[in-house]
Amino acid sequence: MLKNRGIAFKLILFFTLSSALIFIAIVTYNYFFSRKIIEKDIEEKARNLALATVNRIEAVLRPLQKVPENVAYFMEYGSCNKEDLLRFLREVVKNNPEVYGSTVAFEPYASDRKSLYFAPYFYKNKDKLEFSYLGGENYQYFHLDWYQIPKELNRPDWSEPYFDEGGGNILMATYSVPFYKVVKGKRQLMGIVTADISLEWLREIVSSVKILRTGYGFLISKNGTLVTHPRKDLIMNATLFGLAEERNDPLLRAIGKKMIKGEAGFISFKSAVFGRECWMYYAPIASSGWSLAVVFPQDELLADITRLNRTVAFLGIVGVLLLSIAVVFIARTITGPLRKMAQVTHDIGTGNLDFELPPVKSGDEVGKLTEAFQYMKTSLKDYIKQLTETAASKEKIESELKIAHDIQMSILPKVFPPFPDRKEFDIYATIEPAREVGGDFYDFFFIDPDHLFFVIADVSGKGVPAALFMAMTKTLIKSISVPGMQPGEILTKVNYELNQANESCMFVTTFCGILNTKTGEVHYTNAGHNPPLLIRQGEEATYIEGGRNVMVGAVENYVFKTDRLIMESGDVLFMYTDGVTEAMNEREELFSDERLRGEIVSLQDKPIREMIAGVKEEVISFAQGAPQSDDIAMMILIYRG
Amino acid sequence: MLQALLSRTIPMRILHLIIAILFSILPQTLRAESPLKKASFIPQWSPQAQFAGYYVAYEKGFYSKQGIDLRIHMGGPNSPPLEFLEKGKATFATQWLSTAIQKRSQGVKLINIGQIIQRSALMLVAKKSRGIHKPQDINGKKVSLWREEFQIQPMAFLKKYNLNVKIVPQSYSVNLFLREGVDVASAMWYNEYHTILNAGIDPDELTTFFFHEHGLNFLEDGIYTLENTFKKDPELCHAFVKASIEGWLYAFSHPDKALDIVMRYMSAAKTQADRVHQKWMLERMKDLILPRGDFDTPMGKLASSDFTLVAKELHKSGFIKKIPDVNSFYPKDFQYAKK
Numbered sequence: 001m002l003k004n005r006g007i008a009f010k011l012i013l014f015f016t017l018s019s020a021l022i023f024i025a026i027v028t029y030n031y032f033f034s035r036k037i038i039e040k041d042i043e044e045k046a047r048n049l050a051l052a053t054v055n056r057i058e059a060v061l062r063p064l065q066k067v068p069e070n071v072a073y074f075m076e077y078g079s080c081n082k083e084d085l086l087r088f089l090r091e092v093v094k095n096n097p098e099v100y101g102s103t104v105a106f107e108p109y110a111s112d113r114k115s116l117y118f119a120p121y122f123y124k125n126k127d128k129l130e131f132s133y134l135g136g137e138n139y140q141y142f143h144l145d146w147y148q149i150p151k152e153l154n155r156p157d158w159s160e161p162y163f164d165e166g167g168g169n170i171l172m173a174t175y176s177v178p179f180y181k182v183v184k185g186k187r188q189l190m191g192i193v194t195a196d197i198s199l200e201w202l203r204e205i206v207s208s209v210k211i212l213r214t215g216y217g218f219l220i221s222k223n224g225t226l227v228t229h230p231r232k233d234l235i236m237n238a239t240l241f242g243l244a245e246e247r248n249d250p251l252l253r254a255i256g257k258k259m260i261k262g263e264a265g266f267i268s269f270k271s272a273v274f275g276r277e278c279w280m281y282y283a284p285i286a287s288s289g290w291s292l293a294v295v296f297p298q299d300e301l302l303a304d305i306t307r308l309n310r311t312v313a314f315l316g317i318v319g320v321l322l323l324s325i326a327v328v329f330i331a332r333t334i335t336g337p338l339r340k341m342a343q344v345t346h347d348i349g350t351g352n353l354d355f356e357l358p359p360v361k362s363g364d365e366v367g368k369l370t371e372a373f374q375y376m377k378t379s380l381k382d383y384i385k386q387l388t389e390t391a392a393s394k395e396k397i398e399s400e401l402k403i404a405h406d407i408q409m410s411i412l413p414k415v416f417p418p419f420p421d422r423k424e425f426d427i428y429a430t431i432e433p434a435r436e437v438g439g440d441f442y443d444f445f446f447i448d449p450d451h452l453f454f455v456i457a458d459v460s461g462k463g464v465p466a467a468l469f470m471a472m473t474k475t476l477i478k479s480i481s482v483p484g485m486q487p488g489e490i491l492t493k494v495n496y497e498l499n500q501a502n503e504s505c506m507f508v509t510t511f512c513g514i515l516n517t518k519t520g521e522v523h524y525t526n527a528g529h530n531p532p533l534l535i536r537q538g539e540e541a542t543y544i545e546g547g548r549n550v551m552v553g554a555v556e557n558y559v560f561k562t563d564r565l566i567m568e569s570g571d572v573l574f575m576y577t578d579g580v581t582e583a584m585n586e587r588e589e590l591f592s593d594e595r596l597r598g599e600i601v602s603l604q605d606k607p608i609r610e611m612i613a614g615v616k617e618e619v620i621s622f623a624q625g626a627p628q629s630d631d632i633a634m635m636i637l638i639y640r641g
Numbered sequence: 642m643l644q645a646l647l648s649r650t651i652p653m654r655i656l657h658l659i660i661a662i663l664f665s666i667l668p669q670t671l672r673a674e675s676p677l678k679k680a681s682f683i684p685q686w687s688p689q690a691q692f693a694g695y696y697v698a699y700e701k702g703f704y705s706k707q708g709i710d711l712r713i714h715m716g717g718p719n720s721p722p723l724e725f726l727e728k729g730k731a732t733f734a735t736q737w738l739s740t741a742i743q744k745r746s747q748g749v750k751l752i753n754i755g756q757i758i759q760r761s762a763l764m765l766v767a768k769k770s771r772g773i774h775k776p777q778d779i780n781g782k783k784v785s786l787w788r789e790e791f792q793i794q795p796m797a798f799l800k801k802y803n804l805n806v807k808i809v810p811q812s813y814s815v816n817l818f819l820r821e822g823v824d825v826a827s828a829m830w831y832n833e834y835h836t837i838l839n840a841g842i843d844p845d846e847l848t849t850f851f852f853h854e855h856g857l858n859f860l861e862d863g864i865y866t867l868e869n870t871f872k873k874d875p876e877l878c879h880a881f882v883k884a885s886i887e888g889w890l891y892a893f894s895h896p897d898k899a900l901d902i903v904m905r906y907m908s909a910a911k912t913q914a915d916r917v918h919q920k921w922m923l924e925r926m927k928d929l930i931l932p933r934g935d936f937d938t939p940m941g942k943l944a945s946s947d948f949t950l951v952a953k954e955l956h957k958s959g960f961i962k963k964i965p966d967v968n969s970f971y972p973k974d975f976q977y978a979k980k
Contacts (some may be wrong), residue, residue: 152822
């Protein structure tokens with residue numbers, strides 16, 4: 001199918017398909033490669049961002065831990081009364097801007113045997129330092145997390161973040177440090193020193209985490225509670241595990257477990273905020289046991305690549321289209337002229353040369369081809385014009401030659417038998433010019449009532465000059481022949497006359513004779529002609545050799561000799577021109593004198609017409625279709641007595 | 642005034658009949674004008690799904706449908722419900738059976754008019770990682786317990802298995818347990834247990850001791866009122882319990898709507914509102930209120946065997962000196978549950 005389609009179609013198909021394939025391959029590779037790079041890059045970025053944020057948080061938490069630790073150290077190893085303690089605690093809260101409040105809470109009756117509670121608390125309230133004693137029926141601090149957990153664990157501990165109700169409703173966390181006294185060699189808990197820290201700054205730090213367009217950070221406590229999160233309704237209300245339960249997402253629960261265990265990692269999960277697949281990097285805040293996560297949607301990460309790819313795809317499609325258009329254009333500039341030229345060639349075939357060629361616009365192959373066509377057109381036209389003229393002139397010549405042929409034939413005797421009342425002899429002759437007109441001729445006429453003059457001749461050359469020379473010679477012979485003249489005399493005279501104006505140096509081989517019809521005596525002259533065959537009754541055919549003379553017209557003032565022979569009744573004299581014996585077949589073999597003699601012998605009993613026709617037939621069959629190269633003339637004279 | 646007048650002159654049944662007829666005849670617009678009895682209710686804790694039935698009944702208008710103009714007090718640690726009853730600040734209150742029996746034995750004339758929870762949700766929970774798999778493993782460990790009535794079942798449990806432990810007071814949070822400050826902690830199945838799960842500890846990492854599985858099925862939330870109130874207006878009590886049960890049934894069949902209501906109450910009370918947690922709580926309340934999972938058993942009935950189990954244990958442990966009479970504690974022939 002494709003084979004028969006036009007060049008334009010093939011070009012478009014090939015270029016469009018191959019360029020589209022190359023383009024797709026490039027885009028695909030580009031997409032996956034750039035995606036890989038970006039993913040790697042973003043993981044790095046997320047990790048750095050998370051770790052940097054963790055460090056910022058730690059940078060606040062760690063120094064704060066020092067405050068209650070130092071107070072606890074002071075409580076353990078220093079000694080002070082209540083007033084000193086209050087003053088000391090007050091200075092601590094006042095001089096540490098990050099400390100929101102601080103207490104030294106004693107075990108029951110540990111500070112004063114009379115009072116169950118003793119916990120002086122300094123805290124900041126709108127830049128003012130406030131003071132109160134903690135503990136009472138409604139505030140049994142021994143049972144609260146900030147007291148109980150470090151007490152039971154015997155080590156400092158960060159509390160879960162909590163909302164400080166009534167204290168400005170701010171998010172807080174408390175760092176609690178137990179302190180001891182050695183009583184009777186036994187280390188005994190005396191109380192807990194705490195430092196409260198507002199976590200409002202924590203929200204700011206975490207909400208400043210921005211990655212990609214909508215990526216965010218969140219922080220969970222040791223229990224998995226969301227401490228900061230873009231969704232305000234979740235803050236302090238939901239745990240990561242609760243979200244996992246809500247969404248029936250065991251993977252999220254597993255992530256949460258890793259986070260609260262203090263692990264770090266980079267994972268893919270479905271975000272509560274975006275409701276779509278996200279990447280998440282999480283890292284622990286070691287001091288407090290919290291965990292920070294940086295989350296960003298995967299599709300956003302790939303949005304740039306997607307956009308780039310979309311643009312590239314668009315450009316590619318436009319490019320391929322433009323390429324196709326260009327190919328169409330180029331193909332048209334080639335196939336348009338080609339198609340036109342195909343039409344033109346077809347027209348030339350039908351003989352129409354008056355065609356319009358497309359204008360030559362370029363010097364490329366098509367342009368050159370068009371030029372060649374233009375040249376061919378002009379040449380053909382000229383040639384045909386010339387040919388037409390030649391043909392016309394040739395036709396004219398041919399018609400003239402035809403006329404000449406007719407005239408030439410008309411000057412030869414053609415009516416046989418020519419002398420039906422004369423029984424003593426019979427004569428028959430044919431001539432077959434190789435062209436329209438020829439140089440061979442024969443003639444016979446009575447010089448006087450008893451003497452028959454006969455002649456067969458062959459003018460040198462062929463065609464019109466030979467024909468004219470032949471006509472001249474024949475006319476001369478006839479006009480010169482008068483009774484009593486010998487053939488030699490006649491030819492001498494003819495030779496003389498011909499030499500008077502033989503500018504072209506033509507000559508003619510002639511065999512002529514005069515038969516005395518009463519006696520059978522023949523006087524003859526052979527002027528350079530093929531010797532005739534004499535077939536006597538009951539004898540072998542022989543070539544009459546006789547005396548040799550030069551060709552008529554060759555030598556001026558030559559005197560031709562005459563020879564003599566006697567024909568008995570029934571003797572046959574066969575005369576011919578060299579067109580017979582020198583007829584050639586395709587192997588370039590000559591018909592030859594020998595063959596001629598054999599042929600005549602085989603035909604000698606036939607009537608003379610048949611003899612001539614038989615020789616002619618034999619010559620034609622010998623030539624095997626090879627064109628006749630010379631005039632053929634034959635003449636037979638039979639003497640009957 | 643009209644109502645007071647009527648109640649004195651016409652027997653209650655006839656009154657009811659009249660009201661019913663009036664309701665069916667009167668156009669919708671006029672119904673709202675019919676007199677509603679004023680009453681108030683206090684749950685034993687701040688708003689959460691533990692009391693979903695009451696909030697739902699209120700929001701869906703079940704109380705007003707029963708002719709009650711109810712006011713719900715905000716519960717909480719500083720609002721002991723039985724004190725509210727005693728001081729006349731509330732008409733109805735919810736409380737644990739054990740607490741109520743103690744109060745009764747102390748002379749507070751309160752009666753149970755609807756035992757909502759039919760299975761004890763109190764439990765002990767321990768981490769398997771601390772080597773606790775069966776009751777005997779608790780021996781010698783640190784156990785955190787809530788105060789007073791919350792200790793009755795655990796103490797009985799410890800005695801039952803002859804366990805010697807160090808008891809640590811337990812606050813409202815489970816952080817002490819999560820931080821492994823104690824080995825065993827008290828928990829309500831519908832509350833703290835889920836908090837523990839959602840602090841990242843899987844159920845298979847925990848060993849649980851449900852008291853109801855150890856012969857200590859002390860029923861919890863029941864509806865209480867003062868004997869006087871009941872004597873004065875049993876129909877009001879009847880109507881309150883009926884509307885409350887209708888509220889519970891509605892909450893169980895429309896959990897999402899119920900949770901919406903609960904969340905709204907929680908947000909009004911400015912307490913931590915974790916919907917997932919409340920969902921768990923509501924589901925567990927269904928398990929506790931309808932332990933057999935069917936709606937055919939009459940709801941709100943206090944079986945005398947359940948009463949006796951608690952009263953005897955209280956007496957044995959010295960919480961009460963004398964076991965109150967079950968019939969005075971729980972009025973006989975008081976059937977409200979729809980069947």
